[in-house]
Amino acid sequence: xxxxxxxxxxxSREEYNRxxxxxxxxxxxxxxxxxxxxxxxxxxxxxxxxxxxxxxVNLLLEWMDVRGIDTYxxxxxxxxxxxxxxxxxxxxxxxxxxxxxxxxxxWYTEPIVDRAFKRIRRPRFDQELQRIxxxxxxxxxxxxxxxxxxxxLSRAAQKERHRALLKDPRTRWRVSARELGYAKLYxxxxxxxxxxxxxxxxxxxxxxxIEATDFRYCSLxxxxxxxxxxxxxxxxxxxxxxxxxxxxxxxxxxxxxxxIDLSRKLTPEAYEEQLPRYQGRLARLNRELxxxxxxxxxxxxxxxxxxxxxxxxxxxxxxxxxxxxxxxxAAPTDEERAHPYLWRFWRHLPRTGQVSxxxxxxxxxxxxxxxxxxxxxEDWMRGYREINAFEEELVEFGTIVVKxxxxxxxxxxxxxxxxxxxxxxxxxxxTDEDWRNREKWSAYEAAACEMIERxxxxxxxxxxxxxxxxxxxxxEVLKTICDRVERALKS
Numbered sequence: 150x151x152x153x154x155x156x157x158x159x160x161s162r163e164e165y166n167r168x169x170x171x172x173x174x175x176x177x178x179x180x181x182x183x184x185x186x187x188x189x190x191x192x193x194x195x196x197x198x199x200x201x202x203x204x205x206v207n208l209l210l211e212w213m214d215v216r217g218i219d220t221y222x223x224x225x226x227x228x229x230x231x232x233x234x235x236x237x238x239x240x241x242x243x244x245x246x247x248x249x250x251x252x253x254x255x256w257y258t259e260p261i262v263d264r265a266f267k268r269i270r271r272p273r274f275d276q277e278l279q280r281i282x283x284x285x286x287x288x289x290x291x292x293x294x295x296x297x298x299x300x301x302l303s304r305a306a307q308k309e310r311h312r313a314l315l316k317d318p319r320t321r322w323r324v325s326a327r328e329l330g331y332a333k334l335y336x337x338x339x340x341x342x343x344x345x346x347x348x349x350x351x352x353x354x355x356x357x358x359i360e361a362t363d364f365r366y367c368s369l370x371x372x373x374x375x376x377x378x379x380x381x382x383x384x385x386x387x388x389x390x391x392x393x394x395x396x397x398x399x400x401x402x403x404x405x406x407x408x409i410d411l412s413r414k415l416t417p418e419a420y421e422e423q424l425p426r427y428q429g430r431l432a433r434l435n436r437e438l439x440x441x442x443x444x445x446x447x448x449x450x451x452x453x454x455x456x457x458x459x460x461x462x463x464x465x466x467x468x469x470x471x472x473x474x475x476x477x478x479a480a481p482t483d484e485e486r487a488h489p490y491l492w493r494f495w496r497h498l499p500r501t502g503q504v505s506x507x508x509x510x511x512x513x514x515x516x517x518x519x520x521x522x523x524x525x526x527e528d529w530m531r532g533y534r535e536i537n538a539f540e541e542e543l544v545e546f547g548t549i550v551v552k553x554x555x556x557x558x559x560x561x562x563x564x565x566x567x568x569x570x571x572x573x574x575x576x577x578x579x580t581d582e583d584w585r586n587r588e589k590w591s592a593y594e595a596a597a598c599e600m601i602e603r604x605x606x607x608x609x610x611x612x613x614x615x616x617x618x619x620x621x622x623x624x625e626v627l628k629t630i631c632d633r634v635e636r637a638l639k640s
Contacts, residue, residue, distance in 0.1 A: 160366040184247040196300030198328045199310040200361040223254035232500040234546040240495035245487035265337045289353035291489035294382040300361040395522035401598040411617040420620035427627035428467035439502030448510045451555035454565040463623045473504040533603040540609040549637045550609040555616040
């Protein structure tokens with residue numbers, strides 16, 4: 150892959166000056182079109198140390214309208230970033246629709262450096278590359294145009310570049326001790342980088358290797374690739390995509406929800422005795438979470454009026470208000486719609502020692518969005534795989550993930566709806582949408598059964614809770630959280 154980039158390509162000043170005015174104009178025109186499109190562009194600038202990556206980024210910012218560009222240079226992890234999964238910092242950097250993000254360094258940097266320094270073995274490195282590939286495929290399917298540029302230098306060219314920079318007092322600062330250290334491992338980095346590029350150069354996110362010996366040739370080649378990538382993507386976006394139609398899933402052969410014993414109850418006396426016991430146990434575990442630098446994410450799903458809010462309040466009563474956050478997931482805001490679907494959930498991930506409780510969650514894609522036709526069949530079908538990958542990243546980092554489906558019968562839901570309608574201080578809990586959703590009970594039940602089957606994994610299993618009796622459900626939730634946290638801390 151790199152051999153073809155080592156052929157001494159050069160461009161004369163005259164040719165460069167002749168080509169650049171029209172190219173700059175084209176880039177600005179495409180940037181204007183992009184603002185009105187459903188697309189976002191991510192330009193990854195990677196490559197050999199000393200290849201002029203910073204110079205290329207500066208040129209792009211000079212040629213284009215910087216008001217529509219977000220630039221990120223990823224260096225050492227901040228304390229905030231260390232306390233969350235690795236990809237959190239990159240999700241935060243994703244541009245919204247109509248904008249361009251330039252990443253100076255990216256999700257490739259850490260695994261390549263770790264492998265070059267032999268901090269990780271090849272199987273782990275390949276696993277990271279597979280994760281990157283899945284991440285980029287998801288971005289591409291969510292309307293992200295990925296343009297990946299790798300600036301290459303031969304070993305001799307790199308040494309000459311460093312020698313020239315170090316010789317001039319005005320540019321000596323550009324060559325850091327770290328960069329010189331990386332240069333000593335040139336061959337190791339080359340071998341590792343080539344493996345990374347080969348394994349992640351895909352149809353949806355191909356790599357473009359550019360010889361960087363001559364900056365005029367490098368910059369003109371890079372900007373042409375960016376122009377062509379944006380132009381093709383805009384042309385494709387103008388074509389009609391898959392239709393968004395409501396789905397009516399067929400009943401599952403095995404209906405796990407109908408197997409829940411909805412007759413489970415607790416007497417008032419038993420509830421009053423068990424509630425403080427489990428809340429006290431959870432309070433102690435919460436303090437241990439902080440000491441062990443672990444975080445907890447609890448997901449609550451289920452039919453309307455299943456008691457999710459009441460269960461959440463019994464959990465938060467046991468926690469320090471400074472250490473938890475309740476996130477109620479409703480229809481996405483304009484800002485959230487301008488980003489890939491999971492962005493709104495990645496941004497709220499808790500720091501170590503913290504607890505996040507989701508009143509509805511990322512499972513909306515395979516439930517409400519599927520049933521109501523807010524996304525295409527392709528979107529919700531791939532949602533299962535993307536959700537499982539998301540939760541796997543959380544658990545690998547050390548986040549404890551606990552997922553509840555609180556279930557009630559259709560008859561009990563109707564009774565609670567009527568109670569809310571007839572009780573003045575509960576009016577805010579019932580909406581016309583709740584009644585509309587009730588008409589689709591069978592479709593939601595079938596979708597939930599399929600969701601549970603496809604996403605109840607060993608690392609993040611679903612807990613199905615009988616919520617016909619609210620006291621029983623609340624104690625079951627508290628007990629399950631305590632058991633799962635204790636088991637995770639012991640392991």
